[in-house]
Amino acid sequence: RKEVEQDPGPFNVPEGATVAFNCTYSNSASQSFFWYRQDCRKEPKLLMSVYSSGNEDGRFTAQLNRASQYISLLIRDSKLSDSATYLCVGAYSGAGSYQLTFGKGTKLSVIP
Protein backbone atom coordinates (compact mmCIF):
# COMPACT_ATOMS: atom_id res chain seq x y z
CA ARG A 1 0.00 0.00 0.00
CA LYS A 2 1.29 3.46 -0.91
CA GLU A 3 2.10 5.69 2.05
CA VAL A 4 0.14 8.59 0.58
CA GLU A 5 -2.71 7.96 -1.82
CA GLN A 6 -4.63 10.55 -3.78
CA ASP A 7 -7.54 10.71 -6.19
CA PRO A 8 -5.93 9.87 -9.53
CA GLY A 9 -7.77 12.56 -11.49
CA PRO A 10 -7.65 14.28 -13.82
CA PHE A 11 -10.27 16.74 -12.69
CA ASN A 12 -11.66 18.94 -15.45
CA VAL A 13 -13.83 21.69 -14.01
CA PRO A 14 -15.30 24.94 -15.36
CA GLU A 15 -14.17 28.29 -14.07
CA GLY A 16 -15.96 29.21 -10.88
CA ALA A 17 -16.56 25.63 -9.80
CA THR A 18 -15.70 24.18 -6.42
CA VAL A 19 -13.43 21.17 -6.46
CA ALA A 20 -12.28 18.88 -3.66
CA PHE A 21 -9.24 16.64 -3.49
CA ASN A 22 -8.90 13.79 -1.05
CA CYS A 23 -5.85 12.03 0.27
CA THR A 24 -5.24 9.19 2.70
CA TYR A 25 -2.04 8.24 4.43
CA SER A 26 -0.88 5.01 5.99
CA ASN A 27 2.05 6.12 8.15
CA SER A 28 0.50 7.11 11.45
CA ALA A 29 3.89 8.49 12.50
CA SER A 30 3.51 11.29 9.98
CA GLN A 31 3.53 14.48 11.95
CA SER A 32 2.73 17.20 9.51
CA PHE A 33 0.88 17.44 6.23
CA PHE A 34 0.95 19.78 3.30
CA TRP A 35 -0.49 20.45 -0.08
CA TYR A 36 2.07 21.35 -2.73
CA ARG A 37 1.23 22.61 -6.17
CA GLN A 38 3.28 21.61 -9.19
CA ASP A 39 2.95 23.24 -12.59
CA CYS A 40 3.95 21.30 -15.68
CA ARG A 41 7.71 20.66 -15.69
CA LYS A 42 8.22 22.92 -12.69
CA GLU A 43 9.18 22.32 -9.09
CA PRO A 44 6.66 21.61 -6.32
CA LYS A 45 5.68 24.74 -4.42
CA LEU A 46 4.08 24.79 -1.00
CA LEU A 47 0.43 25.74 -1.25
CA MET A 48 -0.51 25.34 2.37
CA SER A 49 0.19 23.43 5.51
CA VAL A 50 -2.62 21.34 6.95
CA TYR A 51 -3.64 21.64 10.56
CA SER A 52 -5.96 19.39 12.54
CA SER A 53 -8.38 22.22 13.14
CA GLY A 54 -8.55 22.94 9.44
CA ASN A 55 -7.14 26.05 7.84
CA GLU A 56 -8.23 28.43 5.17
CA ASP A 57 -6.29 30.70 2.86
CA GLY A 58 -8.51 32.68 0.56
CA ARG A 59 -10.25 30.26 -1.77
CA PHE A 60 -8.37 27.26 -0.39
CA THR A 61 -9.39 25.19 2.63
CA ALA A 62 -7.43 22.23 3.95
CA GLN A 63 -8.48 19.76 6.60
CA LEU A 64 -6.86 16.88 8.42
CA ASN A 65 -8.58 14.00 10.18
CA ARG A 66 -5.97 12.02 12.09
CA ALA A 67 -8.44 9.40 13.28
CA SER A 68 -9.33 8.52 9.69
CA GLN A 69 -5.86 9.35 8.34
CA TYR A 70 -7.49 11.57 5.76
CA ILE A 71 -6.56 14.95 4.30
CA SER A 72 -8.59 17.16 2.02
CA LEU A 73 -8.17 20.30 -0.06
CA LEU A 74 -11.12 22.38 -1.22
CA ILE A 75 -10.76 25.02 -3.91
CA ARG A 76 -13.64 27.43 -4.31
CA ASP A 77 -14.34 29.68 -7.29
CA SER A 78 -11.75 27.94 -9.47
CA LYS A 79 -9.58 30.12 -11.68
CA LEU A 80 -7.79 29.19 -14.89
CA SER A 81 -4.54 29.77 -13.01
CA ASP A 82 -5.42 26.98 -10.58
CA SER A 83 -4.70 24.42 -13.31
CA ALA A 84 -1.81 22.35 -11.98
CA THR A 85 -1.04 19.07 -10.24
CA TYR A 86 -1.78 19.06 -6.51
CA LEU A 87 0.48 16.93 -4.36
CA CYS A 88 -0.57 15.62 -0.97
CA VAL A 89 2.52 15.40 1.24
CA GLY A 90 3.23 13.98 4.66
CA ALA A 91 6.26 14.71 6.77
CA TYR A 92 7.67 12.53 9.50
CA SER A 93 10.78 12.89 11.45
CA GLY A 94 13.39 10.22 11.81
CA ALA A 95 17.07 10.49 12.57
CA GLY A 96 16.57 14.21 13.12
CA SER A 97 15.32 14.68 9.62
CA TYR A 98 12.01 15.84 8.22
CA GLN A 99 11.44 13.50 5.32
CA LEU A 100 8.62 14.37 2.93
CA THR A 101 6.45 11.58 1.55
CA PHE A 102 4.57 12.51 -1.60
CA GLY A 103 1.42 11.23 -3.23
CA LYS A 104 1.45 10.85 -7.00
CA GLY A 105 -0.59 13.99 -7.41
CA THR A 106 -3.96 14.92 -8.81
CA LYS A 107 -4.12 16.93 -11.99
CA LEU A 108 -6.61 19.77 -12.16
CA SER A 109 -7.62 21.50 -15.37
CA VAL A 110 -9.87 24.54 -15.06
CA ILE A 111 -11.71 25.14 -18.31
CA PRO A 112 -12.94 28.55 -19.53
Added chain:
Amino acid sequence: EAGVTQFPSHSVIEKGQTVTLRCDPISGHDNLYWYRRVMGKEIKFLLHFVKESKQDESGMPNNRFLAERTGGTYSTLKVQPAELEDSGVYFCASSQVGLAGGFTEADTQYFGPGTRLTVL
Protein backbone atom coordinates in the same frame (compact mmCIF):
# COMPACT_ATOMS: atom_id res chain seq x y z
CA GLU B 1 16.32 36.44 -2.39
CA ALA B 2 17.48 33.72 -4.77
CA GLY B 3 15.74 30.37 -4.53
CA VAL B 4 17.19 26.91 -4.78
CA THR B 5 19.08 26.47 -8.03
CA GLN B 6 20.06 23.29 -9.81
CA PHE B 7 22.42 22.53 -12.65
CA PRO B 8 22.09 21.29 -15.30
CA SER B 9 18.42 21.60 -16.10
CA HIS B 10 18.65 18.65 -18.48
CA SER B 11 21.20 15.89 -18.96
CA VAL B 12 21.17 13.13 -21.54
CA ILE B 13 23.80 10.44 -21.11
CA GLU B 14 24.37 6.87 -22.18
CA LYS B 15 24.15 3.90 -19.91
CA GLY B 16 27.43 3.37 -18.10
CA GLN B 17 28.44 7.01 -18.13
CA THR B 18 28.81 9.26 -15.11
CA VAL B 19 26.71 12.31 -14.37
CA THR B 20 27.04 14.89 -11.60
CA LEU B 21 24.12 17.05 -10.56
CA ARG B 22 24.57 20.21 -8.56
CA CYS B 23 22.30 21.99 -6.12
CA ASP B 24 22.75 25.40 -4.54
CA PRO B 25 20.38 25.86 -1.59
CA ILE B 26 18.88 29.11 -0.39
CA SER B 27 21.56 31.11 1.38
CA GLY B 28 21.56 30.40 5.09
CA HIS B 29 19.68 27.11 4.83
CA ASP B 30 21.61 24.44 6.68
CA ASN B 31 19.31 21.64 5.53
CA LEU B 32 19.52 20.27 2.02
CA TYR B 33 17.49 17.41 0.62
CA TRP B 34 17.58 15.38 -2.58
CA TYR B 35 14.44 13.82 -4.05
CA ARG B 36 13.75 11.97 -7.27
CA ARG B 37 10.73 11.36 -9.45
CA VAL B 38 10.89 8.55 -11.95
CA MET B 39 8.26 8.39 -14.68
CA GLY B 40 4.84 7.38 -13.45
CA LYS B 41 5.88 7.36 -9.82
CA GLU B 42 5.67 9.76 -6.93
CA ILE B 43 8.50 12.00 -5.79
CA LYS B 44 10.69 10.06 -3.39
CA PHE B 45 13.18 11.13 -0.76
CA LEU B 46 16.84 10.26 -1.33
CA LEU B 47 18.83 11.92 1.42
CA HIS B 48 19.20 14.84 3.79
CA PHE B 49 22.24 16.92 4.71
CA VAL B 50 22.59 19.12 7.75
CA LYS B 51 25.42 21.43 6.80
CA GLU B 52 28.09 19.07 5.47
CA SER B 53 26.89 15.96 7.33
CA LYS B 54 24.59 13.29 5.95
CA GLN B 55 21.71 13.18 8.40
CA ASP B 56 19.60 10.58 6.65
CA GLU B 57 20.47 8.67 3.49
CA SER B 58 17.85 5.98 3.81
CA GLY B 59 16.36 6.76 0.41
CA MET B 60 19.50 6.32 -1.65
CA PRO B 61 18.73 3.48 -4.09
CA ASN B 62 22.18 1.88 -4.26
CA ASN B 63 25.90 2.55 -4.10
CA ARG B 64 26.00 3.97 -7.61
CA PHE B 65 24.71 7.19 -6.08
CA LEU B 66 27.10 9.42 -4.15
CA ALA B 67 26.07 12.71 -2.60
CA GLU B 68 28.43 15.27 -1.13
CA ARG B 69 28.15 18.67 0.45
CA THR B 70 31.68 19.82 1.12
CA GLY B 71 31.80 22.99 3.18
CA GLY B 72 28.11 22.82 3.85
CA THR B 73 27.14 25.01 0.92
CA TYR B 74 26.24 23.48 -2.43
CA SER B 75 25.73 19.77 -2.92
CA THR B 76 26.49 17.35 -5.71
CA LEU B 77 24.83 14.06 -6.55
CA LYS B 78 26.89 11.76 -8.71
CA VAL B 79 25.55 8.71 -10.48
CA GLN B 80 28.25 6.29 -11.57
CA PRO B 81 27.70 4.26 -13.67
CA ALA B 82 24.25 5.41 -14.78
CA GLU B 83 21.60 2.83 -15.59
CA LEU B 84 18.39 3.19 -17.60
CA GLU B 85 16.23 3.11 -14.47
CA ASP B 86 18.02 6.20 -13.13
CA SER B 87 16.15 8.38 -15.62
CA GLY B 88 13.85 10.86 -13.96
CA VAL B 89 13.73 14.31 -12.43
CA TYR B 90 16.05 14.98 -9.52
CA PHE B 91 14.88 17.71 -7.16
CA CYS B 92 16.84 19.45 -4.49
CA ALA B 93 15.18 21.25 -1.58
CA SER B 94 16.43 23.28 1.32
CA SER B 95 15.08 24.47 4.64
CA GLN B 96 16.31 26.62 7.49
CA VAL B 97 15.87 23.91 10.06
CA GLY B 98 14.87 20.29 9.91
CA LEU B 99 14.64 19.06 13.42
CA ALA B 100 12.12 16.77 15.05
CA GLY B 101 9.81 18.17 17.68
CA GLY B 102 6.99 19.76 15.80
CA PHE B 103 6.79 21.49 12.49
CA THR B 104 7.37 25.21 12.23
CA GLU B 105 7.45 27.50 9.24
CA ALA B 106 11.26 27.30 9.36
CA ASP B 107 10.98 23.64 8.45
CA THR B 108 9.35 24.43 5.12
CA GLN B 109 11.25 22.80 2.29
CA TYR B 110 11.72 24.93 -0.82
CA PHE B 111 12.37 23.07 -4.02
CA GLY B 112 14.66 23.79 -6.91
CA PRO B 113 13.53 23.48 -10.54
CA GLY B 114 14.98 19.99 -10.86
CA THR B 115 17.39 18.27 -13.22
CA ARG B 116 15.80 16.06 -15.84
CA LEU B 117 18.11 13.09 -16.37
CA THR B 118 17.70 10.80 -19.35
CA VAL B 119 19.83 7.68 -19.56
CA LEU B 120 19.84 6.07 -23.01
